[in-house]
Amino acid sequence: MNDRISQLLKRAPGPGPVVAEGWVRTKRESKTVCFLELNDGSCLKGLQVVVDLDTFADATILARITTGAAVACTGELTASPGGNQDVELKASSITLHGEAPADTYPLQKKRHSLEYLREIAHLRARTNTMGAVARVRHAVSYAVHSYFNEKGFYYVHTPIISTSDAEGAGEMFQVTTFDLDNIPRTEEGVIDYDQDFFGRKASLTVSGQLEGETYALALKNIYTFGPTFRAENSNTKRHLSEFWMIEPEMSFCTLEGDMAIAEEFLKYVFSYVLEHCAEDMAFFSQWVEKGVAETLRSVVEKPFVHMTYTDAIVELEKNNDKFDFPVKWGSDLQTEHERYLTEQVCKGPVIVTDYPKEIKAFYMKLNEDGKTVRAMDVLVPRLGEIIGGSERESRLEVLTERMTSLGLDPADYWWYLDLRRYGSVPHAGFGLGFDRAIQYITGMQNIRDVIPYPRAAKQADF
């Protein structure tokens, strides 16, 4: 395989032929010389290919090379007299692999709106912004695995198809092999799931947490990293129907340990990206969200602010006149409140803990006061919640009672409750929305532009 353009750009000029392969971003011509800017996705910057029209053998090929064409250029790497690059490729021959007729190719050598690019999602990876997002997304994925591996966590593949009837985390996509025009029904007229593929109602997972806990209570520290599905008809710039989630789960761990890991983990990932995607981060800082790289750096350097829900309410109540929806103890924090806490009160990420049990899930550990649970949300400026986690209720009786009072049937969760029956231990975990993390890191405004092919209500093209 030939060198990537990122490698060629770092090389010193010298004799001997090299080959550069990629897609043409722009072509600039004058009487005696023609410049191609070649990009292969390995970095933001392109390689300048120089064609001397007086000596180049096959000048006719140049007419067919336009923005978007795929070419392989052979030549010598020389020092560039131009100001924007150290080296350039003096081409002796060019192979044109695929043309991109300029009158129909949807990408022009100009800036396009992100909305337009979504309509040509199959080509948008060839743009600066989407290329940078793709590289950062890769780097963050790598850093996630790297962090957990270094900390001795095991990567667990929890199921995509779930048969837990009532996970309670929102609407689910049903999975069935039924002929929808002819669904089997019992004599009572109820859908007969006995005849369905799994012999029961099945859906796409909304969380790998419950299954993750079972492995944490065997391997001590585990994490999941996979796709998650929510059938909510939500139409916002930070929701997707299909998104990726990271869910660590730690045994012999309380909420304090959970928060410590969450903070250390985020900082590790941010540092990794700042170090390994410096060029892309500079691009985001300049064109997408002013100063986003500097913000990330300051987040890495400062300890996160901690605050109980009760204290947060006290802080917010001082400014209730500024909110569309005033808060009082017991109310859920809305977007405007989360943003006020992070952007005005704390000026950075904040971890809010010990929420009222009424607004949190059944599996969270009940506090001594009987009113709050050991939950924690990591809130960040601009986005709000990026991590939601908790210490899990490890006491069988308390957990069963909580489920019952919420109208859940403990029998449906027999295997989950077995974890409390046999070898139960304090344990905790959290969920990080991967795509939201990418949004936070890059400064991209819409979550649909940080995932290659976004799925949302009425949107599943490509």
Next chain:
RNA sequence: UCCCCUGUAGCUCAGUCGGUAGAGCAGGUGGCUGUUAACCACCCUGUCGGCGGUUCAAAUCCGUCCGGGGGAGCCA
């Protein structure tokens, strides 16, 4: 799902008081001694989102449907 905004050339948009449409970029042609968001000149480009209504006359006003964006809820 609710509220607000929006849909005009390939793209980004302007279009006044209702009188059948315009700019920049892209594209084409020519020019230009090394350009880098190349530059200069000229040229081409339209079912004004769809359907219906009001009117002598609709891009413009009204209704409706569809697409896009923003906000809210829900959450990650």
